[in-house]
Amino acid sequence: MCLILPAMASRKDRPESPPASGLVRDLIAQFDDPMDFYRELVQNSIDAGANRIDVTLRWGEGSCLIRVEDDGRGMDAGTIDGALLVPLASQKDGDLTKVGGAGFGFLSVFAVKPERVRVLTGQGTSGWQVDMSGPAAHEKKPLEEPREGTAVEILKAMDEAEFRAFVEASRSALQRWCRHSEARVFFAAPDAPSQLVVQPFALAGASLRYAEEGTEIELGFTDEPSPSFGLYNRGLTIAEGCREFIPGVRFKAKSRYLSPDLSRSGVLDDENYRKLLAILRRLAEAGLPAKLREESERTAQAAAGDPARAAADWGRRGRFLEHLAAGDRAGRIADWAMFPTLSGLAVSLAALRSGLKAGGGKLCFDEARTRVSGLLERRGTPVLLAGPWVAFAERRLGAGALRVSAAFIAPEPIADGFLPKGVRGLLESLRRLDAACGPKYAGIAAADLAGGAAEDRLFVTQKEPGTLSAADEAPAKTVLFFRSASRVLLLNAGHPHLTLFARLHGERPGLASFLCLKSVYLNDGEVPAGQAERFCSLAEKLELRLLREAMGLEPRRTGRRDGAS
Template identity: 30%
Template sequence: MGSPAPVDVGDALDDLINQFSDPMSFFRELIQNALDAGSDEVDIDFEFQASAEQPDSGAMIVTVTDYGEGMDRAIIDSKLTRLFSSAKDGDMTKIGKFGIGFVSVFAIEPDAVCVDTARAGEAWRVLFDHERRFKRLRLDQAIEGTTIRIIKNSTRSDYEAFVTRARQVVRYWCGHANGEVRFLGEQVSEPFGLTATVAVAYEDDFSHIHIGHRPARETLHAFFNGGLTLVQADANHGSAIQELLGLSFKVSSRYLEHTLTRDDVIKDGHFNKVVARLRELARGSLRERVFEALDAHVRAGAWISGADTDGALARLLALYEAAAWHFNDGAGLSRGVGDRACARSPSGRIWTWAALRKALGDRGPLFASQRTPLSDAVEADGGAVILAFGGVHETGHETGHETDQEPQQLERTPLASLIHACKLIAPNTAAPAWLGQVWFMPLAPEPGERRAWAGLASMALRLLEDSEHRVSTVEFGRFEASGSLLGGRAAISQREFGELTPAAEAGELGKRLFSRKRALVVDADHPAVRTLLGLSQREPELAAYQLVKLFLLLGGSISAATDSQLADLSMRYRETRCPKPLS
């Protein structure tokens, strides 16, 4: 068996440098090394030195300074300038166990690198040229820690773009570093945590976790070691936990490690342990916190006014999204969650999840923008009447136009997140709707108005009876004042005047012998009815004919035979009232 081929050190070094998926990752590596050396602070600075002949060309100098232990000659010879040797191996408190952090500076192809460092009374400068050959020089002056300067020929515009990109890179990799990281004097590191609508924290010897809900179901699955980023995954990243999509979390553990390319986290037993803890938190303490926060917010009622000056409405919507996530996770309504507040009725009643699910049944959620006689009646009848919010109104969302919304449009308004939650707790419930579109209830007019309309009502009743329609009475009522939205109807039918009537039954008026008689209730505020009322003073028969025909047309259809019958009857009535003179 032949001996193995000799290893080309230059090729090995090239492989190490090129393994980084992003050349700018060297900032993370240098900061990581600084923290591992015991430095509590790291400064990153930039300088552009313009050429005297060409001011837009010159050299950029990137300086990374730490105040840690530094290096003596022994460490320089065995660690800095010798590949594959690392005292960090086996120490789980040191993230850079591959020992190649410094090599990463050559990924941006610098023209020179200068390292000044000191330890135990020794101060040294190590100079690397563009071919990565180095010289070691002893310094006379005392220095603290380690300063690395990276020099690269550049144009001014390229330098400016580099600084902009470097700021993004440092914030991404080192936003939660266990030390103060400053970029051009501005601190970029901040305490480990998660900005979210609602979140919980957990910490033990193995990991430090923050998990919660962000608006719009944003997914951020971020893994750290020592506060340094291993990967921050969105919903489309391979490291996102599929069953936790829609949640955001940050987890830091000294047992998590990055891949060789420094762009992901290694999926090993430690990773699986962290994921198991995340699942437990999502379905335990986070779930409890969400419904606890929503309960308090609904009861406080700061969102009712519609104005969102303090973010109360935005928080309500985000909490509904969070609640829907947990219902969709399959947990259902536990007793503790069922007793939590979730919405208000127009009358001010607090709906709990359990009470709302019972009221939903197969009828669906019914929304009303304000308290009305209709909302009180349907609520008393056990309907799931919910106070609309977010500026959503029956006459159009955030507009001044009288445009009745169709029920399906509700799902394209701020009410959508609550509607989604309702479907999850009551899967067989009907589609959401405006209360006034699916239930009608007239209010009785004033006695004086009733007398003024008596003639037209009497003539319409006679016409319907003589055309064999099963009608008990013709009345006039106020629908808009009750909260009913007739959608252009001039009249509806009811079993009894003034009762609650489903819209699906409002057009019924039978002609068969055994059909139950119903009351015809005319909308006193309908523009056409107002016109017919004036006409009835001169031509009551014609006005009655037009009114009955209007009801039958808007209630469904009218046959030619029925129309002809109604016209003949009305003409006969008129001839009786105004007989033709004998010739």
């Protein structure tokens, strides 16, 4: 491959360049990464008014040629002799339309230890070529033809494997430093056509955008303890990283007032930077809370349709919400309708606080709407959709939370006429048998127990059938207490055991009724402490009585017995 700098490709023919001064060596060494020279050259091109910058890599004969060319204003002889070749002699100091200003950015090209550097530039009717074998040695001569813009060519020795690694490192450096460049930056290498490396200045998922003269800021919520941030001038990266400026807030800020520090690895902590931080704090106190409310209320209203997405959105905003709710600012979120309920409505902390009394001092929540949740809502208790907002509401209200399907029952009694014939027959036998033995119950019926804490039980008892009651509500009687029957036995119509009892009842009604009612009697109530022996004796007597009565329900069997005369 024939390179653009054939006369400079031979190392043995070039004269030794004079050593650089200590200051110049220090200026070159202060760059964190030798590849930072790309940022400095692109910065110079933008400051020269470039609209397009092309970075091209070529390799051949053991050397890599790096070419950075722009269409901006080139340099005349005076600019070359001053700003280009004299360290710290910047012409941009104090000019807010320029990114740079320190006067040593061009020296960065020597951080990659090149063989030679050539600058091709010009203005109007002039054109100049400057060849440099080192930061302290240069040769300037006019070009035969005038030119506009500037091209910087850097020749560096490397083998083919090193070149491939250098291509990737170059692409990565340009994407990092020129991510949002206001000038279009293209990168090309062998087997890689020219590609635009610039992206629009934007923060993915931003909630708030702010702009004033010379400054643009985009902010978004995050659950990261160290949120991402980016600081840019004319779209060139000054600093990127992860750090908590505002809890739960990530941001990107582009400002012509920001400057890199001398190490070029961070932002200069000056008055302009502190003004930007003041803007961020102001937005955190004013603009962001309004956006948080708007987004949180919108999420709550749509949560029933996509609970997983709603939970993810809440998690993303949670850190800033906790920050906002802390201390004296807690009252500002009290009326935000940001808590999704099973009814589809969104409620506020104030509404939840009002509903605590009806919910027994507890926050109520569940995964799906049921008869239980519907009855609670009709009593004035909001039932939250299960999600991360429940724990937040617990902390803010200082109240515990309970899953209503595990804490309440709301049986739905079923009239006999709507039951299968076998179940109707079983219920009639159970009522007859209970009446003959006590009775223990004011009534016996079947009920739908789905959606409550008793949906897996064979039965529940209630004073008022079909009402909402606590799942752990204990009847005011012992296992064998049969006086003043006041509770109704409700058998679970969907329980498999009831189905088996009903099927058995078709052939052995007495046995089926005995087994079913015995199961109920022995599991409805508690044995008083210290009376286990007495109750065992009573249980035996009850079982005999129950069995005797049950036998009366058995069908009479006919037929001659053996030995009858």
